Amino acid sequence: MPDLPEKRSVLADKAISQGPGIRLEALPEGHLLQVMGATTTEGLEAHLSAAGIKDSAVRPAGYRQWFIAGNDMLSKALIQDLSNALAGSAFVSDQSHGRVRIGVSGPLAAQLLSKGTAVDLHPSAFPEGHAAVTLFGHISVQVARTGACDFELVVLRSFAQSLYEELEVLAAIAGSGTGQSDVTLVEKGR
Template sequence: MPDRPEHRPVLAGNAVLQGPGIRLEPLPEGHLLHVMGAIDDEGLAGHLSAVGLEASTIRSAGYRQWFIAGDDALPSSRIAALSSALQGSAFVSDQSHGRVRIGLSGPQAAELLAKGTAVDLHPSAFSEGRSTVTLFGHITLQLTRIGADSFELTALRSFAEALYEELEALAVSLGAAPEL
């Protein structure tokens, strides 16, 4: 018997739903790092590049807080390298094990999201690259616009299945079906 339980992606068995104007999909669990400190976006981007994480995205998570997200799992040595690079200006907390990312895209994505959150999703109010912490129904999540009609939702791992089920029901109501 192993000392620790084997990691299983929480949404691994969930189907991708696709419809004429909507796509819902579980995203790779990859990495999600919470950075807190006295640094700005440009400085943080420079440090990410210096440690080989330039493919990761930076998302605002509040005053002097960011999430660094990417599709690949990071070895602890890469996280330690970023922590060392930021020493004296910011701290890094690995949240990869505790949060799950979900992709939602298509012309009806904002319509679906409007059924569960009070965020104004019009592109003039919530532009590409913008991120906010909000509720979807009763579940807290970070909502990021990653494209004109594309969003990424990041929720606590323990709420990810419930959130995905709710999003599935809404996507089906908009004409989505499991992708074959």
């Protein structure tokens, strides 16, 4: 019987793109859990800490829904511990295999993203820590502000390549201001 192929990041061949005021990169596929139920962001953060899940962000993803995102892969045992702790109030669904995270950062990041979504990304309307599920063009994404000029997009794996390529084109235009590309590719790992 042939060996099954290894799981490979859908954006593994994408180099980091950066130019004046913009940086675009595929983030580690680590973990992405969807939690649905009667809990709160603070309650989820407490349960994550109790389960030993560190360096994770809890982001609203709709009515009584959250994404828990982080760079490290989680063991099935840790996910089960979280699920057990939330039993009776919320359900946990591991989405790590089906969704991809993309980072967009720099002073022109909000301007770039505003070309594809109707969400008001001005810091007064969309402060750090805020997240929204929306469309970017025709692709459903969750947009989260992770820093003053930093955003993270979560997209279904099957749309990740298309979204990334669209962002590369927009980054080239936003970074130059002239319609010509000043965006350079940086090797992974730098």
